[in-house]
Amino acid sequence: MSNTTASIITIGDELLIGQTIDTNSAWIAQKLNVLGIDVIRRLAVKDNFQAIWNALDEERRLSELIFITGGLGPTSDDITKPLLCKYFGGQMIVDTTVLNHIKRIFERLKRPVIERNLKQAEVPDNCRVLFNRMGTAPGMWFEDQGNVFVAMPGVPFEMMAIMEDGVLPELEKRVCNSALIHKTVVTAGEGESFIAERLVAFEAALPSNVNLAYLPDTSIVRIRLTGRGDDKTIVENQLELLQKSLVEKLGNIVVATEDIPMEKVLANALIPINKTIGIAESCTGGFIGHAITQIPGASSYFAGSIVSYDNRIKEQILGVKPATLVQFGAVSEQTATEMARGALHVLGVDFALATTGVLGPGGGTDKVDVGTVWMAVANSERIITRMFRFRYDRQRNKEQAAKMGMLLLWKFITGRI
Amino acid sequence: MSNTTASIITIGDELLIGQTIDTNSAWIAQKLNVLGIDVIRRLAVKDNFQAIWNALDEERRLSELIFITGGLGPTSDDITKPLLCKYFGGQMIVDTTVLNHIKRIFERLKRPVIERNLKQAEVPDNCRVLFNRMGTAPGMWFEDQGNVFVAMPGVPFEMMAIMEDGVLPELEKRVCNSALIHKTVVTAGEGESFIAERLVAFEAALPSNVNLAYLPDTSIVRIRLTGRGDDKTIVENQLELLQKSLVEKLGNIVVATEDIPMEKVLANALIPINKTIGIAESCTGGFIGHAITQIPGASSYFAGSIVSYDNRIKEQILGVKPATLVQFGAVSEQTATEMARGALHVLGVDFALATTGVLGPGGGTDKVDVGTVWMAVANSERIITRMFRFRYDRQRNKEQAAKMGMLLLWKFITGRI
Numbered sequence: 008m009s010n011t012t013a014s015i016i017t018i019g020d021e022l023l024i025g026q027t028i029d030t031n032s033a034w035i036a037q038k039l040n041v042l043g044i045d046v047i048r049r050l051a052v053k054d055n056f057q058a059i060w061n062a063l064d065e066e067r068r069l070s071e072l073i074f075i076t077g078g079l080g081p082t083s084d085d086i087t088k089p090l091l092c093k094y095f096g097g098q099m100i101v102d103t104t105v106l107n108h109i110k111r112i113f114e115r116l117k118r119p120v121i122e123r124n125l126k127q128a129e130v131p132d133n134c135r136v137l138f139n140r141m142g143t144a145p146g147m148w149f150e151d152q153g154n155v156f157v158a159m160p161g162v163p164f165e166m167m168a169i170m171e172d173g174v175l176p177e178l179e180k181r182v183c184n185s186a187l188i189h190k191t192v193v194t195a196g197e198g199e200s201f202i203a204e205r206l207v208a209f210e211a212a213l214p215s216n217v218n219l220a221y222l223p224d225t226s227i228v229r230i231r232l233t234g235r236g237d238d239k240t241i242v243e244n245q246l247e248l249l250q251k252s253l254v255e256k257l258g259n260i261v262v263a264t265e266d267i268p269m270e271k272v273l274a275n276a277l278i279p280i281n282k283t284i285g286i287a288e289s290c291t292g293g294f295i296g297h298a299i300t301q302i303p304g305a306s307s308y309f310a311g312s313i314v315s316y317d318n319r320i321k322e323q324i325l326g327v328k329p330a331t332l333v334q335f336g337a338v339s340e341q342t343a344t345e346m347a348r349g350a351l352h353v354l355g356v357d358f359a360l361a362t363t364g365v366l367g368p369g370g371g372t373d374k375v376d377v378g379t380v381w382m383a384v385a386n387s388e389r390i391i392t393r394m395f396r397f398r399y400d401r402q403r404n405k406e407q408a409a410k411m412g413m414l415l416l417w418k419f420i421t422g423r424i
Numbered sequence: 425m426s427n428t429t430a431s432i433i434t435i436g437d438e439l440l441i442g443q444t445i446d447t448n449s450a451w452i453a454q455k456l457n458v459l460g461i462d463v464i465r466r467l468a469v470k471d472n473f474q475a476i477w478n479a480l481d482e483e484r485r486l487s488e489l490i491f492i493t494g495g496l497g498p499t500s501d502d503i504t505k506p507l508l509c510k511y512f513g514g515q516m517i518v519d520t521t522v523l524n525h526i527k528r529i530f531e532r533l534k535r536p537v538i539e540r541n542l543k544q545a546e547v548p549d550n551c552r553v554l555f556n557r558m559g560t561a562p563g564m565w566f567e568d569q570g571n572v573f574v575a576m577p578g579v580p581f582e583m584m585a586i587m588e589d590g591v592l593p594e595l596e597k598r599v600c601n602s603a604l605i606h607k608t609v610v611t612a613g614e615g616e617s618f619i620a621e622r623l624v625a626f627e628a629a630l631p632s633n634v635n636l637a638y639l640p641d642t643s644i645v646r647i648r649l650t651g652r653g654d655d656k657t658i659v660e661n662q663l664e665l666l667q668k669s670l671v672e673k674l675g676n677i678v679v680a681t682e683d684i685p686m687e688k689v690l691a692n693a694l695i696p697i698n699k700t701i702g703i704a705e706s707c708t709g710g711f712i713g714h715a716i717t718q719i720p721g722a723s724s725y726f727a728g729s730i731v732s733y734d735n736r737i738k739e740q741i742l743g744v745k746p747a748t749l750v751q752f753g754a755v756s757e758q759t760a761t762e763m764a765r766g767a768l769h770v771l772g773v774d775f776a777l778a779t780t781g782v783l784g785p786g787g788g789t790d791k792v793d794v795g796t797v798w799m800a801v802a803n804s805e806r807i808i809t810r811m812f813r814f815r816y817d818r819q820r821n822k823e824q825a826a827k828m829g830m831l832l833l834w835k836f837i838t839g840r841i
Contacts, residue, residue, distance in 0.1 A: 021639050023463045024606070025453030026648070026683070029446060032468075036442030046440045047475070049468035051449075054637075058464070065482075080638070081617040123617050141815070143617075162640070164816045189441070200498040200540045200560075220471075221497070222438050223579070231443070266443070286731075288710070292717025296710025296731040303785060303818060305709075305733070312731035313741075314703075314713040320728040320771060324741065354737060368720055398558070399581045401720060 010045045010235070011182045014066035017051045018059055018078035018087055019161060031076050031166055038170060042179055043187045044072065054078060059090055067154045072178075077161030079144040081123045088131070088147075091158055095149050097133035105136060105145045112143060134158075137173040141165040146173065186239035190232045190250040191266035194257055195414050199223040202230065202257070209256060216242070217249060227410060229266060230257075259423070262414070269413040270298045270305075276420050277308040284416065285354030286312035287325050287346040289337065290364040290380060294409045310354045315346070325349030338363050338375045340383075340392045347383035347390060360384050360416045366397070366404040380408045384419040391415075391424055427462045427652070428599045431483035434468045435476055435495035435504055436578060448493050448583055455587060459596055460604040461489065471495060476507055484571045489595075494578030496561040498540045505548070505564075508575055512566050514550035522553060522562045529560060551575075554590040558582040563590065603656035607649045607667040608683035611674055612831050616640040619647065619674070626673060633659070634666060644827060646683060647674075676840070679831070686830040687715045687722075693837050694725040701833065702771030703729035704742055704763040706754065707781040707797060711826045727771045732763070742766030755780050755792045757800075757809045764800035764807060777801050777833045783814070783821040797825045801836040808832075808841055 015035055021027040029051065036046040047070060052058040059078070066073050078087030092099055106128035113120040127143045130136050137146030137159070144160040146169040157174055159166045194202060199221050203210075210219055216236055222229040232249055236242040254261050263272050277284065286295050296312035299305050313324055318337055321327040327345040335341040346361035364380025371377035378397045383390055395411055397404040418424045432452055438444040446468065453463040464487060469475040476495070483490050495504030509516055523545035530537040544560045547553050554563030554576070561577040563586040574591055576583045611619060616638050620627075627636055633653055639646040649666055653659040671678050680689050694701065703712050713729035716722050730741055735754055738744040744762040752758040763778035781797025788794035795814040800807055812828055814821040835841040 020637055021648075022450075023453055023466060024457050025450035025463075026639060026646070028450045033439075033442035033445045036440055040441050046442075047470055049440060051466035053464055080640070081620065118618070121617060121621050123620060164820060200538060201535070203498065203540060204538050220437055222443060223497070229443075231438075288713075291714075292722075293705070293710030293713025293729050293731060296705075296733070297708075297714050297822070300709025300733060300822075301819060303787075310734040311737040312710050312729075314710060314729035314731065316713070316717060316723055317727040323772075324730075324770065353741065355740075402718060403581060405714070405717075
C-alpha cells in the first residue's frame with residue numbers, strides 16, 4: 008500500500024534570496040500525485056557545488072525518485088550539468104539531436120549560434136537525454152543504485168514540456184498502481200475552527216486509510232479527503248461516500264465539490280442557465296476580469312469589465328452621477344449601486360458586479376478606512392450591496408476583494424442571496 | 425566576512441501535493457537578505473512527526489537560524505506545536521496575553537470561543553511567545569545550543585505580521601553587520617546567452633567578493649550583482665561603479681537599474697511628465713489594468729481599462745467598426761488599431777495600449793494561430809502596432825502579453841519606438 012516516494016530539489020540562488028517564487032515544485036507535485044507518487048520533501052539549495060552534491064546524497068536516502076530543476080542554463084552561474092556528470096561518474100559528450108535542435112532554433116531566430124549555446128548540446132554519456140522542445144537546455148534521466156534522478160531546466164514552460172513529453176509517460180509505466188485519491192469540498196463563509204468543530208465526529212469516524220486536511224484561505228476553506236489503498240475503485244467509492252456525507256454535514260456553506268477556484272464555480276453556475284455577466288471595477292483594477300478570463304471559454308458568459316479607476320470614467324462610461332460622487336464619495340454604497348446599474352446597461356448583461364474601495368497602503372480618509380470595499384450585484388430586477396473590510400497588504404486585499412466579489416455574484420445568480 | 429546563515433522549513437502536506445504555492449519563503453528570504461542573513465536552504469516537509477523532527481535536526485547542523493512556517497493552526501492536521509515543545513524539552517502552559525487576544529477576536533466577531541481556539545493560547549514554557557496581531561496562533565522563538573528557531577503560522581499575512589513585529593527587529597540587533605548588497609539591472613529584448621556573451625570580459629574582471637547572476641523571464645532578463653564585505657559603504661560604492669559600467673555595456677536594452685517590475689518602470693516614466701494612460705484589453709482580460717494598479721498611487725496616471733472581451737463591447741464602447749471585425753477579425757492589426765484609438769478617445773488619456781489575441785488552449789483558426797496577440801500603442805499623433813506569438817499555457821501567455829504590452833507602451837512613451 009505504500010506509494011513511490013519523490014523529492015524535488017530546486018537549484019538557484021534566486022530562489023533563496025526570494026527574487027523568484029517557486030511555482031515549479033507545485034506543478035511537479037500535482038502531476039506526480041495523479042500517478043500515485045508521493046512528494047515527501049522539497050529542498051531548495053544554492054548554486055554551490057557542495058550544497059548540490061550533499062542534497063543529492065541526502066534525498067536519495069529518503070526518496071526513490073529525485074527531481075532536480077534549475078542550474079542548466081547557458082550562463083556561468085549554472086553548474087549543475089557538470090556536477091551531475093561527475094556525481095554519476097560519466098563523461099561529457101555532444102548529443103547530435105540536441106545540437107541540431109539548437110541550430111534550428113537559432114536559424115529560426117535569425118541569430119548566430121554562439122559557443123555558449125553549443126555547449127548546451129553537451130550531456131553526460133550515462134544519462135538518457137530528455138528532449139526540450141521549448142528551449143535549448145535538454146533534460147537528463149539518470150538511474151543509479153535503485154534511484155531515478157531527473158534533471159530539468161528551471162524555466163517553467165521548458166520544465167513542463169520535458170515532464171509531459173518524456174518523464175510522466177515513462178513514470179506511468181513504472182510506478183506500482185497503489186491508489187492515492189483526493190476529494191475536495193470548497194466552503195465559504197465559515198472559519199476553519201468552526202468547520203472543524205462541526206466535523207469532530209466525522210473526523211473521529213474516518214477509516215484509517217483516509218486523512219482529512221483543512222486548507223484555509225480567509226473566508227474560503229477547502230477540506231480535502233485523501234484516501235489510500237491497493238484497489239483504486241474501492242478507494243474511489245469509499246471517498247465518494249465520505250465526500251457526500253461531508254457535503255450533507257456542511258450544508259449551505261458548500262460552494263463546490265471539486266478543487267476549483269471561484270472563477271470556475273461561477274462558470275459552472277452560468278453555462279447551464281445561458282446568462283451573461285459584466286463587471287464595473289474600481290479598486291480591483293481589472294483583477295476580477297482577469298480571474299474570470301483565466302477559464303477557457305469564458306467568452307460565452309463574460310462580456311467585459313469597465314475598469315473605472317478615475318472617477319471621470321465612472322461618470323462618463325458607467326453613468327454614475329457627479330452628485331453621488333460628491334455627496335457620498337467614490338467608496339460608498341451609492342456609488343457601487345450606480346456602477347452596477349451602469350455596467351448592466353452599458354455592457355448589456357444579465358448580471359453585473361461592481362467594486363469600489365481603498366486597498367491601501369494609503370488612501371484612507373476620515374470617512375473611509377483603508378481596506379474598505381463596497382460591492383454591489385444587480386440584475387434588472389434587484390440589487391444587493393455589501394461592505395467588506397480587508398486588512399492585509401494591497402495585493403492580498405485585491406485578491407480577497409476579487410474572491411469575495413465573485414462569491415457574492417455567484418450567491419446572487421444561484422438565488423442564495 | 426561570512427554571513428549569518430538561515431534555513432527555512434515549511435510544514436504542510438498541501439505544499440507537497442501542489443495545492444499551495446509557497447510564497448512565504450520568498451518573502452522571508454527577502455527580509456533576511458536585507459539584514460545580511462543568507463538563506464542557504466529551504467526545505468518543505470509533510471505534516472508528519474518524524475519528518476519534522478528530522479528536518480529540525482538536519483537544518484540546525486547547517487544553519488544558525490531556523491525559520492519554521494505552517495502546522496500551527498487550530499485543526500487536527502497541525503502537529504508542530506506539541507512537537508516543538510517536546511523537541512526542546514518543555515511543558516505546555518497557557519499564555520494569558522494570547523488567551524485574552526483570542527477572546528477579544530471572538531468577541532469582535534460576535535462568536536463563541538470554542539475549546540479548539542482556546543488551545544491556541546497554549547505554548548511551550550521554554551519559548552518566547554511572538555504575538556500574532558493578525559490571527560489566533562502565536563509564533564514562538566526558541567534558543568537551543570547556539571541555534572535560534574522561529575516558528576510561525578503558515579497564513580502569509582499572519583507570518584508577515586509576526587516577522588515585522590517581533591522577529592526582524594530582534595534579528596537586526598543580533599546579526600554581525602557584514603554587508604551583503606545586491607544591485608540589479610533589468611533588460612528587455614535580448615536573450616540570456618547573448619547578454620552573457622557581451623559580458624564575458626566584464627564577468628571575468630569581477631572582483632572576488634562580487635557575483636553576477638542572470639534571472640531570465642522570457643524577454644526580460646534581470647542581471648544581479650551581489651557583493652559581500654565587512655564595510656557596507658565600501659561594498660555599496662564598489663557595486664555602484666560596477667552597475668554603472670554594466671549599464672554602459674548593455675546600452676539600449678536597459679529598462680531599469682533597480683529590481684522593479686514593468687508596471688513600476690511605467691510609473692517611473694509617467695509621473696515626471698504628468699501624462700495619463702488607458703488600456704483597451706481583449707485577450708488579457710483585465711490583467712494589464714490589474715498589473716498597473718498594483719502600484720500604490722497609480723490613480724495619478726492610470727484612468728482605466730475597457731475590458732472588451734465580447735466583440736459587441738469593442739464596437740459599442742471602443743467604437744471599433746463592425747466592418748473591421750468582419751473583414752479582418754477580432755485578432756488583427758486593424759482591430760488593435762481601432763481599439764487603441766477608441767481607448768484614447770473614450771478614456772480621455774494621453775497614451776493608450778490595446779491588446780487582442782488568442783491565448784489558448786483553444787480558439788485558434790486557420791487564419792490565427794493560438795498564441796497570436798496583436799497590440800497597438802497610440803497617442804493623438806501616432807500609432808504603432810506589433811504582433812506577438814506566445815507559446816505557453818493560457819495563464820503564462822496572458823502574463824507575457826501583459827508584460828510585453830507594458831514594455832511596448834513604455835518604449836512608446838519614452839520615445840524609444
